Amino acid sequence: MRTVNVAILGATGVVGQELAQLLGERQFPLGNLKLLASPRSAGKKITVSGQEYVIEAVSAESFQDIDIAFFSAGGDVSKQWAPIAVAAGAVVIDNTSAFRMDPAVPLVVPEVNKEAALTHRGIIANPNCSTIIMVVALKPIYDAVGIRRIIVSTYQAVSGAGYQAMEELDAQVSAYTAQEEQTATLLPVASCEKHYPILFNAIPQIDIFDEGDYTKEEWKMINETQKIFGDTTLRITATTVRLPIMRSHCESINVETKHKMTADHCRQLLTEASGIEVVDDVQSQEYPMPIYTSGQDPVWVGRIREDRSIDCGLNLWVVGDQIRKGAALNAIQIAEYLVPNLR
Amino acid sequence: MRTVNVAILGATGVVGQELAQLLGERQFPLGNLKLLASPRSAGKKITVSGQEYVIEAVSAESFQDIDIAFFSAGGDVSKQWAPIAVAAGAVVIDNTSAFRMDPAVPLVVPEVNKEAALTHRGIIANPNCSTIIMVVALKPIYDAVGIRRIIVSTYQAVSGAGYQAMEELDAQVSAYTAQEEQTATLLPVASCEKHYPILFNAIPQIDIFDEGDYTKEEWKMINETQKIFGDTTLRITATTVRLPIMRSHCESINVETKHKMTADHCRQLLTEASGIEVVDDVQSQEYPMPIYTSGQDPVWVGRIREDRSIDCGLNLWVVGDQIRKGAALNAIQIAEYLVPNLR
Numbered sequence: 001m002r003t004v005n006v007a008i009l010g011a012t013g014v015v016g017q018e019l020a021q022l023l024g025e026r027q028f029p030l031g032n033l034k035l036l037a038s039p040r041s042a043g044k045k046i047t048v049s050g051q052e053y054v055i056e057a058v059s060a061e062s063f064q065d066i067d068i069a070f071f072s073a074g075g076d077v078s079k080q081w082a083p084i085a086v087a088a089g090a091v092v093i094d095n096t097s098a099f100r101m102d103p104a105v106p107l108v109v110p111e112v113n114k115e116a117a118l119t120h121r122g123i124i125a126n127p128n129c130s131t132i133i134m135v136v137a138l139k140p141i142y143d144a145v146g147i148r149r150i151i152v153s154t155y156q157a158v159s160g161a162g163y164q165a166m167e168e169l170d171a172q173v174s175a176y177t178a179q180e181e182q183t184a185t186l187l188p189v190a191s192c193e194k195h196y197p198i199l200f201n202a203i204p205q206i207d208i209f210d211e212g213d214y215t216k217e218e219w220k221m222i223n224e225t226q227k228i229f230g231d232t233t234l235r236i237t238a239t240t241v242r243l244p245i246m247r248s249h250c251e252s253i254n255v256e257t258k259h260k261m262t263a264d265h266c267r268q269l270l271t272e273a274s275g276i277e278v279v280d281d282v283q284s285q286e287y288p289m290p291i292y293t294s295g296q297d298p299v300w301v302g303r304i305r306e307d308r309s310i311d312c313g314l315n316l317w318v319v320g321d322q323i324r325k326g327a328a329l330n331a332i333q334i335a336e337y338l339v340p341n342l343r
Numbered sequence: 344m345r346t347v348n349v350a351i352l353g354a355t356g357v358v359g360q361e362l363a364q365l366l367g368e369r370q371f372p373l374g375n376l377k378l379l380a381s382p383r384s385a386g387k388k389i390t391v392s393g394q395e396y397v398i399e400a401v402s403a404e405s406f407q408d409i410d411i412a413f414f415s416a417g418g419d420v421s422k423q424w425a426p427i428a429v430a431a432g433a434v435v436i437d438n439t440s441a442f443r444m445d446p447a448v449p450l451v452v453p454e455v456n457k458e459a460a461l462t463h464r465g466i467i468a469n470p471n472c473s474t475i476i477m478v479v480a481l482k483p484i485y486d487a488v489g490i491r492r493i494i495v496s497t498y499q500a501v502s503g504a505g506y507q508a509m510e511e512l513d514a515q516v517s518a519y520t521a522q523e524e525q526t527a528t529l530l531p532v533a534s535c536e537k538h539y540p541i542l543f544n545a546i547p548q549i550d551i552f553d554e555g556d557y558t559k560e561e562w563k564m565i566n567e568t569q570k571i572f573g574d575t576t577l578r579i580t581a582t583t584v585r586l587p588i589m590r591s592h593c594e595s596i597n598v599e600t601k602h603k604m605t606a607d608h609c610r611q612l613l614t615e616a617s618g619i620e621v622v623d624d625v626q627s628q629e630y631p632m633p634i635y636t637s638g639q640d641p642v643w644v645g646r647i648r649e650d651r652s653i654d655c656g657l658n659l660w661v662v663g664d665q666i667r668k669g670a671a672l673n674a675i676q677i678a679e680y681l682v683p684n685l686r
Contacts, residue, residue: 151494151650153496155498155545155586176516188628192628202586202633204632204645204660209625209626212648212649213647213648237650237652241660243545243586243587244587245545250547252595254494263556282552282556283552285535289545290543291543304556305556308555309492310578313580317584
């Protein structure tokens with residue numbers, strides 16, 4: 001098999017770092033690896049699989065001879081550089097929201113719609129982290145009995161707001177221990193006017209507010225899920241909440257199915273599904289939890305129960321590492337699926 | 344107005360302490376106050392409104408001349424001592440789950456069904472904390488347009504598991520700062536075999552598991568809500584989760600109403616309702632959060648949105664101090680309603 005030249009734009013960020021590590025860990029046929037960032041970060045050194053790389057400032061020449069370029073440096077950076085990378089012959093796998101709802105750009109979670117990746121015209125979008133984790137868990141149910149409606153409430157880790165948010169939580173823990181005042185400069189949204197401490201808190205705002213008083217994060221879970229399933233009749237509502245958790249997102253998902261599925265059937269189905277680990281033995285107090293799933297690949301599902309408030313309903317508790325399957329891992333899985341089809 | 348002699352059984356616990364403080368703070372016509380606990384705690388001293396009280400061991404004589412006895416020392420203690428207190432002439436307001444589903448015992452949240460308190464035969468049950476907070480927020484909606492179905496996911500504080508759980512979270516913070524190993528001996532349920540750290544975690548188990556793989560906490564939210572509303576046609580499903588939050592519970596509530604209610608109408612209705620504070624101005628990033636609502640009386644409601652996935656649906660984000668309105672305050676409000684009717 002030919003080797004693949006890869007660029008990572010946003011290599012100093014939390015997802016960029018994870019992308020580089022995962023490329024080293026997995027059986028990816030890596031040729032050259034180019035780590036790109038803004039001029040501010042150029043010259044920094046990063047070690048991947050024992051090899052040291054120097055971060056380069058992104059430029060028009062950065063994408064020559066690049067087969068696949070992972071973008072995770074923010075939506076505006078993607079909008080600026082993706083056309084340039086595509087023109088240079090690279091396939092862009094974009095982790096930002098810049099192109100996700102563009103009808104010409106496939107939005108891909110390999111467990112759900114990997115074939116869509118092959119329809120790309122240069123750009124493939126990687127969905128929102130909460131969306132990815134949810135659709136992986138729901139795909140087997142969708143295929144088996146159909147899904148009419150989804151009601152999801154999230155319990156999201158600070159990693160979704162980047163390294164700085166993880167450091168902010170860490171600093172708030174230190175301040176609490178030292179009996180100092182809590183300071184907050186980042187969460188819920190760095191660019192917003194108000195910032196609140198996350199330690200011992202729950203902030204019901206992720207991303208900025210949009211139509212109908214839903215946050216953009218909530219709209220992403222609604223719109224992206226419909227696009228990934230290719231089903232605009234799928235009815236979804238979402239409430240997204242930031243919590244003092246480091247890097248695994250949790251989701252309490254209520255599903256109204258088209259036909260009845262028992263909890264036992266659901267458990268068996270998900271156990272056999274790709275990318276899912278079922279941890280659901282309540283008599284042994286076994287269920288997924290964020291501190292035990294961080295840094296791991298699967299989407300974890302537990303607390304599978306029939307919802308007796310309707311004829312065809314299920315409750316699920318779904319947990320997944322936001323940086324891995326929620327971002328970097330999913331992007332690399334898209335790349336792995338593409339590799340045999342690269343020019 | 345006559346004064347009222349009060350006993351608190353479980354006076355050393357987190358709810359017992361709050362009961363004593365609130366009796367001092369409010370315009371309660373307090374006569375004698377007797378603080379009771381197990382023999383193990385007898386002799387301890389507690390200061391209420393500047394006056395020192397000595398904890399007495401509960402005995403058959405404890406309830407002589409007591410008008411109202413608040414019980415918050417666990418279900419077994421309530422089952423043992425409530426009949427004795429009632430026989431001695433006291434009205435028991437029981438904060439445990441011992442009598443809540445007893446058809447002969449009213450289960451009361453004053454904002455919803457205060458009249459039920461007057462039907463007591465000696466015992467009045469104070470509902471589960473998560474239930475109280477939810478029903479206060481939903482009552483105005485229920486009255487205005489009817490409620491068909493409730494889907495609730497909770498974000499619950501450690502205070503619900505007592506002082507020791509708050510201390511355990513505190514100890515885990517200290518251990519994290521000192522880079523020591525996390526230990527857990529209490530959560531999710533002290534009497535269960537397995538215990539998990541709560542710092543940076545989300546534990547989808549509150550109380551022990553019961554029928555249908557729902558926890559007792561989840562069943563409480565379902566069954567108690569139906570009983571308080573006096574409506575067994577009300578369809579409810581719940582997922583309850585413990586989080587590293589100190590003492591305010593949060594709830595993401597999806598409501599299917601019988602008739603359409605706009606978000607604006609809901610906001611106005613709840614603003615006018617007793618016991619509720621609406622904090623819902625998303626353009627100013629105003630919504631309720633646990634660190635700002637702890638130690639306060641109201642049930643706080645924000646993130647009020649129409650749920651477009653159904654014809655008649657609303658999403659609400661509800662927050663309330665678990666120890667106050669979720670327990671001690673509600674019990675005292677029941678007592679305050681009873682006072683004019685005491686023999």
